[in-house]
Amino acid sequence: MNILVCISQVPDTTTRVAVGPDGKSINSAGVKFILNPYDEFAIEEGLRLKEQHGGTVTTVTVGPDTAKDVLRTALAMGSDTAVLVKDESRSDSFVVASAIAELATDISPDVIIFGRQSIDFDSFVLPSMVAELISWPSITMVSSLSINGLDVTAERDIEGGREQVMSSLPCVVSAQKGLNEPRYPKLPDIMKAKSKPITERTASSVAPRVETLDMQLPDNRRLNRVFGDSDADLDQVVRLLHEEAKVI
Numbered sequence: 001m002n003i004l005v006c007i008s009q010v011p012d013t014t015t016r017v018a019v020g021p022d023g024k025s026i027n028s029a030g031v032k033f034i035l036n037p038y039d040e041f042a043i044e045e046g047l048r049l050k051e052q053h054g055g056t057v058t059t060v061t062v063g064p065d066t067a068k069d070v071l072r073t074a075l076a077m078g079s080d081t082a083v084l085v086k087d088e089s090r091s092d093s094f095v096v097a098s099a100i101a102e103l104a105t106d107i108s109p110d111v112i113i114f115g116r117q118s119i120d121f122d123s124f125v126l127p128s129m130v131a132e133l134i135s136w137p138s139i140t141m142v143s144s145l146s147i148n149g150l151d152v153t154a155e156r157d158i159e160g161g162r163e164q165v166m167s168s169l170p171c172v173v174s175a176q177k178g179l180n181e182p183r184y185p186k187l188p189d190i191m192k193a194k195s196k197p198i199t200e201r202t203a204s205s206v207a208p209r210v211e212t213l214d215m216q217l218p219d220n221r222r223l224n225r226v227f228g229d230s231d232a233d234l235d236q237v238v239r240l241l242h243e244e245a246k247v248i
């Protein structure tokens with residue numbers, strides 16, 4: 001079984017992100033990037049499918065040169081090959097989806113695995129977009145996956161319950177947290193991954209369909225008021241949350 005796993009680099013959640021001088025993109029200077037946490041589940045599932053069925057795991061990211069670091073993490077976890085589709089433009093989801101769809105058409109995997117969402121731009125769209133572009137079925141946010149022959153069975157957590165769905169290979173799936181317990185790469189594998197080759201390619205030029213007009217950081221101003229734990233203070237906190245912050 002040939003498995004394609006799609007991963008992205010995202011700013012470390014502890015990094016202080018700043019908006020760039022154009023007012024509509026992230027200023028990546030000084031930002032530490034990490035593997036998108038949901039993509040760890042995608043890599044782990046790819047490795048488990050390979051252990052069960054044989055085949056290869058190819059990991060891909062679409063992004064700038066710095067995105068090679070997350071590919072090295074995937075190689076250290078056990079991915080066989082890694083592909084960087086070079087894209088310095090950091091364009092919209094459609095451009096990224098088109099690049100992945102083009103690679104999938106070239107290497108014909110049996111299954112493509114994504115994380116459920118990237119934790120920076122939070123679009124939740126790439127798995128479905130790629131599936132649509134290559135006319136494959138897609139099952140999003142799976143919390144359990146089993147493949148027998150061409151039959152794909154998955155479970156999905158839904159509001160107040162869980163549903164079981166079926167489809168067939170080739171197909172696209174996206175991984176929900178809890179799908180598996182991602183392995184930690186061992187130190188020797190981390191060292192070996194540093195010298196493993198990463199295939200670079202470029203994608204056909206595709207025009208973005210969504211344009212960012214403006215980007216702002218959340219308003220973190222504080223009220224700077226200190227309250228005690230008396231009933232009167234608690235009443236006042238509730239009133240302020242309701243009337244001023246308008247969050248309840």
Ligand SMILES: Cc1cc2nc3c(=O)[nH]c(=O)nc-3n(C[C@H](O)[C@H](O)[C@H](O)COP(=O)(O)OP(=O)(O)OC[C@H]3O[C@@H](n4cnc5c(N)ncnc54)[C@H](O)[C@@H]3O)c2cc1C
Pocket residue numbers: 006007008009024025026036038039042060061062063090091092093094096100113114115116117118119120121122123124125126127210211212
């Ligand atoms: C309008 C717009 C403007 C943007 N501008 C910028 C910008 O200025 N700077 C910037 O850094 N980013 C920018 N991005 C984000 C960048 O293009 C993202 O990598 C891409 O959009 C995918 O993120 P998503 O939120 O759509 O992914 P989602 O659909 O939430 O991601 C789901 C899954 O897709 C996979 N995936 C996500 N991204 C990639 C990738 N790049 N390669 C391979 N697999 C991936 C992962 O498995 C992930 O878990 C922008 C996005 C949009 C929509």
